[in-house]
Amino acid sequence: MQPSRIVITGVGLTAPNGNSLAEFRRHLLTGVAGIERIDVRYMGSQLAGVCHHDPLRYQKKKELRVGTRAGSISIYCAREALADAGVSLDTLPRDRVGIYIGCTEHGNVETENEVYNISKFNYDTKFWSHYHNPRTVANNPAGETSLNLGTTGPAYTIGAACAAGNMGLIHATQMLRLGEVDFALCGGVSESIHTFGIFAGFKSQNALATHAEPARASRPFDKARNGIVISEGGCLYTLERLEDARARGARIYAEIAGYHVNSDASDYVLPNPQRQAECVRAALARAGLAPAGIHIVNTHATATPLGDIQECEAIRAVFGEGCPDTHINNTKSFIGHTMGAAGALELAGNLPSFDDLTVHPTINVDDLDPQCAIPGLVLNQPRQAARVDTILNNSFGMLGINSTLIVRRFVP
Amino acid sequence: MTKDDCKKLVLDIIADIAPDEDLTNVKSDVRLRDQLQLDSMDFLDIVMELRKRHGIEVPEADYLQLASLDSCAEYLTPKFNALPAKG
Numbered sequence: 191m192q193p194s195r196i197v198i199t200g201v202g203l204t205a206p207n208g209n210s211l212a213e214f215r216r217h218l219l220t221g222v223a224g225i226e227r228i229d230v231r232y233m234g235s236q237l238a239g240v241c242h243h244d245p246l247r248y249q250k251k252k253e254l255r256v257g258t259r260a261g262s263i264s265i266y267c268a269r270e271a272l273a274d275a276g277v278s279l280d281t282l283p284r285d286r287v288g289i290y291i292g293c294t295e296h297g298n299v300e301t302e303n304e305v306y307n308i309s310k311f312n313y314d315t316k317f318w319s320h321y322h323n324p325r326t327v328a329n330n331p332a333g334e335t336s337l338n339l340g341t342t343g344p345a346y347t348i349g350a351a352c353a354a355g356n357m358g359l360i361h362a363t364q365m366l367r368l369g370e371v372d373f374a375l376c377g378g379v380s381e382s383i384h385t386f387g388i389f390a391g392f393k394s395q396n397a398l399a400t401h402a403e404p405a406r407a408s409r410p411f412d413k414a415r416n417g418i419v420i421s422e423g424g425c426l427y428t429l430e431r432l433e434d435a436r437a438r439g440a441r442i443y444a445e446i447a448g449y450h451v452n453s454d455a456s457d458y459v460l461p462n463p464q465r466q467a468e469c470v471r472a473a474l475a476r477a478g479l480a481p482a483g484i485h486i487v488n489t490h491a492t493a494t495p496l497g498d499i500q501e502c503e504a505i506r507a508v509f510g511e512g513c514p515d516t517h518i519n520n521t522k523s524f525i526g527h528t529m530g531a532a533g534a535l536e537l538a539g540n541l542p543s544f545d546d547l548t549v550h551p552t553i554n555v556d557d558l559d560p561q562c563a564i565p566g567l568v569l570n571q572p573r574q575a576a577r578v579d580t581i582l583n584n585s586f587g588m589l590g591i592n593s594t595l596i597v598r599r600f601v602p
Numbered sequence: 603m604t605k606d607d608c609k610k611l612v613l614d615i616i617a618d619i620a621p622d623e624d625l626t627n628v629k630s631d632v633r634l635r636d637q638l639q640l641d642s643m644d645f646l647d648i649v650m651e652l653r654k655r656h657g658i659e660v661p662e663a664d665y666l667q668l669a670s671l672d673s674c675a676e677y678l679t680p681k682f683n684a685l686p687a688k689g
């Protein structure tokens with residue numbers, strides 16, 4: 191039996207350079223990055239991507255006080271996605287709505303805050319917040335979203351390091367096909383800039399970007415790249431089975447064409463290009479596509495010296511020859527690494543290409559690293575494409591988790 | 603400290619933990635829960651803020667004493683007045 195066709199019918203996002211898909215896309219086509227300097231506890235001024243949406247649009251002040259930043263970002267994205275999809279919560283069967291949110295990590299922000307808080311009270315734990323546990327449970331962002339929306343179906347997070355954004359969509363696709371839910375809100379979020387630990391960790395790995403000009407700090411594939419710019423963000427989609435979407439006359443952004451998830455099983459942090467290439471090939475096989483049938487490849491590259499080379503090796507192995515219509519780009523050059531949101535946000539930034547046939551570039555490449563010189567790279571300026579019918583989105587993460595998601599232009 | 607001073611301190615705390623609430627007409631003799639959207643976690647916030655801001659401990663057995671502003675004042679004012687003088 192053929193699996194149900196699953197379609198994307200709504201997008202809600204907040205990125206360091208845009209609080210809606212239209213604004214985000216406009217900035218991706220006009221070269222507007224969203225990196226700034228923030229003060230990080232114990233570390234001082236650091237480069238980061240910060241979201242500037244208005245959280246009070248969908249939450250009360252008390253919800254913001256009690257909840258987490260990841261929860262708040264999730265709620266904003268979920269509400270925006272529902273509005274974009276033209277769906278009212280009053281008409282949805284609330285017990286048939288699934289919420290699947292990818293996270294790189296969760297709980298570090300609140301734990302650091304509480305340790306800092308009790309440090310002001312001589313480490314007396316009676317000053318530890320009674321909100322600590324509901325704030326730090328791994329399902330927090332999804333749970334806060336279900337509380338805000340009043341949906342009673344399954345709501346949980348998917349921990350998948352920086353592959354998590356893709357994983358939210360993949361998991362939702364699976365759940366819709368299994369008939370577990372009838373409507374899904376899915377994608378990924380990150381609150382990572384609010385924990386000093388992630389900055390300190392990457393710095394200790396020699397993988398934290400530095401640059402005098404914030405907007406030029408995130409520079410995948412450039413010879414002078416020197417690490418990751420840490421960012422917050424979120425992107426949630428509404429996913430539906432095609433028959434349900436058509437029955438309500440929904441606008442359809444794209445159809446899920448294929449996906450794959452695998453593991454390197456080789457290193458804690460160093461990516462494995464063989465496994466990445468296997469992941470991409472398996473996703474292509476599920477989609478019934480040859481490499482030449484992919485028109486945009488959105489890379490995961492985070493601008494670490496070695497990681498970019500590893501991914502380029504994988505891309506070259508799959509798309510290196512005989513793919514004249516395949517364009518390759520990278521979104522982190524604009525927004526830094528939004529961690530758990532990365533896969534979902536980066537896909538969103540490319541979805542409008544189905545309509546405008548324009549491929550957003552990878553910016554900040556002044557001097558292309560020859561080891562990253564893969565055919566089809568779109569450097570610094572947008573490129574018009576002869577056709578854009580398919581987008582392949584890579585998201586990889588620590589402990590060797592790889593995810594590839596392919597979407598295609600919807601054709602009835 | 604007078605009982606009115608004490609009520610003011612409690613209201614200051616409530617203003618922070620329930621920032622969406624209008625506190626201009628809170629009735630002293632009516633249970634806080636019956637006139638404001640406060641749940642059990644919010645009352646734990648009141649207990650925590652009394653501890654953090656003022657060094658006042660409210661044992662769990664006495665939580666009911668925080669039901670209204672009047673009962674707060676009855677219960678807390680002696681505790682405030684028993685605090686060692688600052689400085």
